[in-house]
Amino acid sequence: MQKETPAELRQRIRAGQHTGHTSGYCAGYVQCNVAILPKAWANEFLQFCQLNPKPCPIVAMASSPGATKIPSIAPDFDIRTDVPRYRLWENGRLDKEVTDISSVWRDDLVTFLLGCSFSFEEALLADGLEIRNITEGVNVPMYDTNMTCQPAGRLHGNMVVSMRPFKPADAIRMIQICSRFPSVHGSPVHFGNPEDIGISNINKPDYGDAVSIRAGEVPVFTACGVTPQAAIMAAKPEFCITHSPGCMVVTDMSNSKLAIL
Incomplete structure (x- = not known):
C-alpha cells in the first residue's frame, strides 16, 4: 500500500x-x-x-x-x-x-x-478483513443492477454496486463495520446470489476488474458512486x-x- x-x-x-x-x-x-x-x-x-x-x-x-x-x-x-x-x-x-x-x-x-x-476499506483492513481487489492489485469490480433509484426530475436509473467477497462470518462483520460509515455508502445493499439483483455473470463486471471468489465465500454488494453515471446515461x-x-x-x-x- x-x-x-x-x-x-x-x-x-x-x-x-x-x-x-x-x-x-x-x-x-x-x-x-x-x-x-x-x-x-x-x-x-x-x-x-x-x-x-x-x-x-x-x-x-x-x-x-x-x-x-x-x-x-x-x-x-x-x-x-x-x-x-x-x-x-x-x-x-x-x-x-x-x-x-x-x-x-x-x-x-x-x-x-x-x-x-474506498473510505471504509481501511476500517475493514484494520479489523483483519481482506479486501480482495487490494490483495490482487486491481480496481474493485462494479456492476449494473435492477435496483431502481428514486427519480428526480430528468434524472433516473438503476443502482450500481461494488463487490467484495467474504466468508459468511466475515461478511457479517463487514456489514457491522460499514454501517458506521453512512456518508460513504454505509451497510451493503445485498449479499449472496448476484442474480437476485440482476447480475448475470459475477466474473464479468460492468466496470473495474474481476476478482477471485474462493470456495466458501459469498459476494457482498455495496452501493457505488458510479450510480450517477447510469442516471446521466x-x-x-x-x-x-x-x-x-x-x-x-x-x-x-x-x-x-x-x-x-
Missing part, C-alpha cells in the same frame, strides 16, 4: 504521473466520486442525491458554478487536474476519457464530490463530466471523521 500523502498523490496526478485507480492509496483519507454538470442540471442532481443517499452521498460540492476549488477537502485542490482520469459525456453517451479537463472547463459547470466505498444531458470508475479524488479529510461511533 502506498505511503505518500494525499497532497503528494494529487501532485503526481496533476503531472500526469498517476492515471489509474486509487484503491489502496493514501490510507486514512477520504476518497470521492465526481459528477460535474451544467448549472441547468445541478438542482435536479442535488435532489437525486438527496433521494438516493446510499449510492450518492454528497461529501462536498463547489460553492458556485464555475468554481474549480473546494477548500474544505484540500487547500490546493483543483477539479480540472486532480482526478486521475475523467469521462466526458455528450447527450448521455461517453465521448472520451482524459486526464485533464482544463481545455473543456466552462463557467456554468457545478462540481459534486460523492462518498466512496439515461437522462442524456448535453454535456457533463464524471470520474472514470475507480479513479477518485483523494482528499485531505480523515476517514475517522466520517465514522459514527
Whole structure:
C-alpha cells in the first residue's frame, strides 16, 4: 500500500504521473466520486442525491458554478487536474476519457464530490478483513443492477454496486463495520446470489476488474458512486463530466471523521 500523502498523490496526478485507480492509496483519507454538470442540471442532481443517499452521498460540492476549488477537502485542490482520469459525456453517451479537463472547463459547470466505498476499506483492513481487489492489485469490480433509484426530475436509473467477497462470518462483520460509515455508502445493499439483483455473470463486471471468489465465500454488494453515471446515461444531458470508475479524488479529510461511533 502506498505511503505518500494525499497532497503528494494529487501532485503526481496533476503531472500526469498517476492515471489509474486509487484503491489502496493514501490510507486514512477520504476518497470521492465526481459528477460535474451544467448549472441547468445541478438542482435536479442535488435532489437525486438527496433521494438516493446510499449510492450518492454528497461529501462536498463547489460553492458556485464555475468554481474549480473546494477548500474544505484540500487547500490546493483543483477539479480540472486532480482526478486521475475523467469521462466526458455528450447527450448521455461517453465521448472520451482524459486526464485533464482544463481545455473543456466552462463557467456554468457545478462540481459534486460523492462518498466512496474506498473510505471504509481501511476500517475493514484494520479489523483483519481482506479486501480482495487490494490483495490482487486491481480496481474493485462494479456492476449494473435492477435496483431502481428514486427519480428526480430528468434524472433516473438503476443502482450500481461494488463487490467484495467474504466468508459468511466475515461478511457479517463487514456489514457491522460499514454501517458506521453512512456518508460513504454505509451497510451493503445485498449479499449472496448476484442474480437476485440482476447480475448475470459475477466474473464479468460492468466496470473495474474481476476478482477471485474462493470456495466458501459469498459476494457482498455495496452501493457505488458510479450510480450517477447510469442516471446521466439515461437522462442524456448535453454535456457533463464524471470520474472514470475507480479513479477518485483523494482528499485531505480523515476517514475517522466520517465514522459514527
